[in-house]
Amino acid sequence: MNGASREALAAARERLDALMDGTSVDAGAIAEQLASVTALLDREVSLRRVLTDPAQSGEAKAELATRLLSGQVGGETVDLIAGMVRSRWSQSRDLADAVEELAATAELAAAQRAxxxxxxxxxxxxxxxxxxxxxxxxxxxxxxxxxxxxxxxxxxxxxxxxxxxxxxxxxxxxxxxxxxxxxxxxxxxxxxxxxxxRDRMVAVVTSAVPLSDRQKERLGAALATLYGRQMHLNLDVDPEVLGGIQVRIGDEVINGTIADRLDEATRRMAG
Known part of the structure; x- marks a missing residue:
């Protein structure tokens, strides 16, 4: 997302986080309701366009969303969507994408609470x-x-x-x-x-053999120091790497495997 949509999503995340702080809130139910709204917005393209039309006032769009959703989903979900359509969106599809993300976030908030x-x-x-x-x-x-x-x-x-x-x-x-x-x-x-x-990054770690608890601890600490954030390690074992480890963080790959070194040596010899 770019521009206005990014700002609108950030505001929606804050509203959802505030809602999830309430111990009486059923996060799973809100997630299910947000997922149903996502499906509605995907299915009704004309509605999605009306709710993101910059020529319409935010209040008019919020009132429309409230009329459509009241009685179909809970009041907390209605308020969330009303707040979202008051914001400006760069593209109409961004609204549906944002609602879908909030649905997943609500599920994860329930898991965190548990x-x-x-x-x-x-x-x-x-x-x-x-x-x-x-x-x-x-x-x-x-x-x-x-x-x-x-x-x-x-x-x-x-x-x-x-x-x-x-x-x-x-x-x-x-x-x-x-x-x-x-x-x-x-x-x-x-x-x-x-x-x-948890304000963490994800590192996918591939090694030839399972890492020991000590190795995982040291690797996590080293990556946290390197990137300035805590790391969640997703560990995978692949005998084809031969030895060492490969770490992928987003689009960045850190290779330290024997297979990678052999490939590099082969390329140099061929050159």
Whole structure:
């Protein structure tokens, strides 16, 4: 997002965070309601355009959103959406993207409140690795001709009783409502949101063998010092790296593997 949309999303995040501070708030219910609003905005493009029309006053747009949503979702959710449409948005789709992010953030806030946010982060990463290693499963979950209910049922069999309920809801929502993203991109986005709940960055660490607790502690401390923020380490084992580790933080890759050094040596010899 750029310009006005970025500012509008930042304001919406603050309002949601303030709401989540209330112990009586049902974060899971708000997440579900925000997801339903996202689906509405995706489905009704003309409505989305009206609610983001810069020629209309913020109050008029808020009143319209309130009339449409009252009785369909809870009062807290109505207030959140009304506040969002009062803001200016660079593109109409940005509003739907922002509501979707708030839905995921509400789920993660519920996990944080329950003390299970770390587990959700790890499960999202592990599920991504399962998808990567199973082309048949990925094909089934991304098949555009398959019904969303069938995909949800498949995920229920895979995750039900094995993963945190927040993880399951996030993954089901992502798979059944991909909104033009790849499954991998969606899972990575969720992992970043989870890390942001603790003001942390995500580092994907690939090694030939599992790291010891001491090694993980030292690596996390070194990366935190280097980047100036705490790190959540997503750990993956790949025997093909031969030795050492590879660390990916966003688009930046730090290579320290034997395989990488061999590749570099081969390139030099060829040159």
């Amino acid at each position: 003390g299970t946010l770390d587990s959700v982060e790890d499960e999202l990463f592990r599920f991504g690795r399962i998808v990567v290693s199973s082309p048949d499963l990925r094909a089934a979950l991304t098949d555009r001709t398959a019904r969303g209910s069938a995909k949800a049922e498949l995920l229920g069999r895979l995750l039900g009783g094995r993963a945190n309920p927040v993880t399951e809801r996030l993954v089901v929502r992502l798979v059944t409502q991909p909104r033009g993203r790849s499954l991998e991109a969606g899972l990575e986005s969720l992992s970043k949101l989870a890390a942001a709940r």
